Amino acid sequence: MARYELVKRSVALITLTNPPVNALSSAVRHAIAKSMDHALNDPKVTAVVICGENGRFCGGADIREFAGPLRGPPLVPLLDAIEAGEKPVVAAIEGVALGGGFELALVCHYRIAHFKARLGLPEVTLGILPAAGGTQRLPRLIGIPAALELITTGRHISAQEALKLGIVDQVTEQNACEVAVEFALRAVAKPLSSRRVSMLTTPCPPDLDGLLEAVTMQVKKKARGVMAPLACIQAVRAAATMPYSKGIKRESELMATLFNSGQARALQYCFFAQRTAGKWTLPSGAQWNNSKPREIRSAAIIGLGTMGRGIVVSLARVGISVIAVESEKKLLETGKQMVIGMLERDAKRRGVSASLNLLKFTLSLQDLKDVDLVIEAVFEDMALKKRVFQELSKVCRPATLLCTNTSGLDVDALAGVTDRPHLVVGMHFFSPAHVMKLLEVVCGPRSSSETIATAMILGKRMGKVSVAVGNCPGFVGNRMLKPYLDQATFLLEEGATPEQIDKALEDFGFAMGVFRMSDLAGLDVGWRVRKESGLTGPDVDPKNPPRRRQGRRYCPIPDMVCEQGRFGQKTGRGWYMYDKPGGTNAKPDPLIQNLLEMYRSRYGIQPRNISDQEIIERCLFALANEGFRILEDGIAARPEDIDVIYLFGYGFPRHGGGPMFYASMVGLERVLERLEHYHQAHPDVPHLEPSPLLKKLVACGSPPVQKWREHIKTMHSHL
Numbered sequence: 001m002a003r004y005e006l007v008k009r010s011v012a013l014i015t016l017t018n019p020p021v022n023a024l025s026s027a028v029r030h031a032i033a034k035s036m037d038h039a040l041n042d043p044k045v046t047a048v049v050i051c052g053e054n055g056r057f058c059g060g061a062d063i064r065e066f067a068g069p070l071r072g073p074p075l076v077p078l079l080d081a082i083e084a085g086e087k088p089v090v091a092a093i094e095g096v097a098l099g100g101g102f103e104l105a106l107v108c109h110y111r112i113a114h115f116k117a118r119l120g121l122p123e124v125t126l127g128i129l130p131a132a133g134g135t136q137r138l139p140r141l142i143g144i145p146a147a148l149e150l151i152t153t154g155r156h157i158s159a160q161e162a163l164k165l166g167i168v169d170q171v172t173e174q175n176a177c178e179v180a181v182e183f184a185l186r187a188v189a190k191p192l193s194s195r196r197v198s199m200l201t202t203p204c205p206p207d208l209d210g211l212l213e214a215v216t217m218q219v220k221k222k223a224r225g226v227m228a229p230l231a232c233i234q235a236v237r238a239a240a241t242m243p244y245s246k247g248i249k250r251e252s253e254l255m256a257t258l259f260n261s262g263q264a265r266a267l268q269y270c271f272f273a274q275r276t277a278g279k280w281t282l283p284s285g286a287q288w289n290n291s292k293p294r295e296i297r298s299a300a301i302i303g304l305g306t307m308g309r310g311i312v313v314s315l316a317r318v319g320i321s322v323i324a325v326e327s328e329k330k331l332l333e334t335g336k337q338m339v340i341g342m343l344e345r346d347a348k349r350r351g352v353s354a355s356l357n358l359l360k361f362t363l364s365l366q367d368l369k370d371v372d373l374v375i376e377a378v379f380e381d382m383a384l385k386k387r388v389f390q391e392l393s394k395v396c397r398p399a400t401l402l403c404t405n406t407s408g409l410d411v412d413a414l415a416g417v418t419d420r421p422h423l424v425v426g427m428h429f430f431s432p433a434h435v436m437k438l439l440e441v442v443c444g445p446r447s448s449s450e451t452i453a454t455a456m457i458l459g460k461r462m463g464k465v466s467v468a469v470g471n472c473p474g475f476v477g478n479r480m481l482k483p484y485l486d487q488a489t490f491l492l493e494e495g496a497t498p499e500q501i502d503k504a505l506e507d508f509g510f511a512m513g514v515f516r517m518s519d520l521a522g523l524d525v526g527w528r529v530r531k532e533s534g535l536t537g538p539d540v541d542p543k544n545p546p547r548r549r550q551g552r553r554y555c556p557i558p559d560m561v562c563e564q565g566r567f568g569q570k571t572g573r574g575w576y577m578y579d580k581p582g583g584t585n586a587k588p589d590p591l592i593q594n595l596l597e598m599y600r601s602r603y604g605i606q607p608r609n610i611s612d613q614e615i616i617e618r619c620l621f622a623l624a625n626e627g628f629r630i631l632e633d634g635i636a637a638r639p640e641d642i643d644v645i646y647l648f649g650y651g652f653p654r655h656g657g658g659p660m661f662y663a664s665m666v667g668l669e670r671v672l673e674r675l676e677h678y679h680q681a682h683p684d685v686p687h688l689e690p691s692p693l694l695k696k697l698v699a700c701g702s703p704p705v706q707k708w709r710e711h712i713k714t715m716h717s718h719l
């Protein structure tokens, strides 16, 4: 767990050896304590260097240990002892120094960083705070404003920024351990008192209260209802107003309030869920670590609408040559100018040059014959997509992968019109595709493991979180959206307003309420889908009762809104009104109020007061209920995948963990009971009927999310 060597005859080199990130597990803490004791008591040793094996200093505390009882030497006294030692200790930071790893570096008397190293205190992203002295030492070292920013955001910084801030003493392009050993030899016999960060006086800004107040407001606005950043601010205040000995106690008290909180559990779950999601498996045994992806050097995108443009940018900025195809000259020219603008702005922001030389724009599919992979991003129309895939089959070389960006159509039906169904896969990007991190990789029954592996790795290369899902209408994300949207519109019928529903969801932590989100996405998309599926429009049988379709409750209000030409932000009117078409400032619209009132009186609905609790329960439990069905159907392999999709694609708050984790946190028994209650009240809404898997899990004692898989007996996995 830590290697101890004597180098240059008098320097003790302590190397943390806990792959992959040298996390500070109890065994590592024990080994550090033992090694330090040895070094400080060996008269041959004049200085100490601490580094990490495999070019990684330390990724912080072992997060997996947080779920169990605390064992091993506690970190704070261990780190205090290193700082208090009478021999100079130098941290040789390569790779990462994060969280507890950064706090370990802060107790060393000197810090040498490799120029590629990254440092940071990301604890806040895990729902906790840097509780090994980080909130007390960093402000003393770099001042309150900079420390506050780093601690409340969890942002990683480069070695160069760390040098500028005064966190590290030297940045090197050479081997950081070797440089640190030489540095340590030079530090022998120099006084250490000024190098003990906990002994420094925190440089205080003139208006400390004003600054803390401003940061508190900022944090509350950005992360509504999230506890950890607020606790971080209080801990930093202690660093400014208390001696270290008291400040560290305050840090520990604040940590105690966070450590076992639901938010911390949810955020730590998200950390691992995100990493689990990339580990796809198929019933055949093929999986992420035994399937070889193809190397993709060139790609083509068909369609330069909003999605197509975002996909071109995502590919080009990671060095893939892209041929972009449109059907008309004018559309091609407009798309080209927009892509170039997006790439230039993106490059400017990242301080690199725009990779415009990788782009080619064409009207001819014939130009695609040599590309490695094609992503179709044309209009959401099955017949059109089929024509494109047939054409691609003829044009592209036999080994070219054919992908579709459909948001819910049958991927296998598209595969069926090609000469290579095994090379067809869905790559469902989320709008705007160059910004949103989620990629659903839709595995058709005939998609080969090599095809899936290639799409998954390509997503990762583009900086996306790729999740493998099965092929069914709407896949995972959009399939679950339907019951969620339905509940929101039923609540409108019953007496709620769009603002009330959105506020309840935003207070819960969603980036945007359901109606604001729909306005942003465009209301016409769903309207067209409903018309195509016979739910609205001229094809609806007039004998249909007005608020029922296909044997279940149906709310026509969204259709009525669209009939008025209100398609959301793009038309300046939707569920809300905006200053202008394309405006983003949503204001309640009295016309919508009128529409709702007229609608209710027309159907004799007596509006009632609806509580926020009912809004949250009906929307979120219906969402999770569909998630359970998706697991039963084998469309998602595990609840973590569903949660990751909702976290990265639909703005579900991370501190809620995702719909499935949230259901488990509320308690499956309670979710079941509430769904039964609401289904009894609304028997014509099948989505409220508790799914068999939910019932089964409750019958099995409501196991934790990570164990649900053991209870899912899927006969026909789509993965």
Ligand SMILES: CCCCCCCCCCCCC[C@H](O)CC(=O)SCCNC(=O)CCNC(=O)[C@H](O)C(C)(C)COP(=O)(O)OP(=O)(O)OC[C@H]1O[C@@H](n2cnc3c(N)ncnc32)[C@H](O)[C@@H]1OP(=O)(O)O
Pocket: 020, 021, 023, 059, 060, 061, 062, 063, 064, 075, 096, 098, 099, 100, 101, 103, 122, 123, 126, 129, 130, 131, 132, 134, 255, 256, 259, 260, 272, 275, 276
């Ligand atoms: C009433 C009760 C009172 C209780 C008081 C309790 C007091 C307890 C004392 C606490 C002291 C606090 C100490 C400290 O302040 C707290 C911390 O340090 S929290 C941890 C902070 N660190 C991080 O957040 C870093 C997390 N890791 C990363 O960001 C990345 O992994 C990385 C290091 C940048 C590397 O990225 P990649 O190369 O892309 O690799 P992966 O991310 O895929 O990771 C590989 C592998 O490693 C696992 N892993 C990574 N970090 C950790 C970790 N810190 N602990 C455990 N495991 C980790 C990751 O899950 C991957 O695993 P795999 O998927 O391969 O199984």
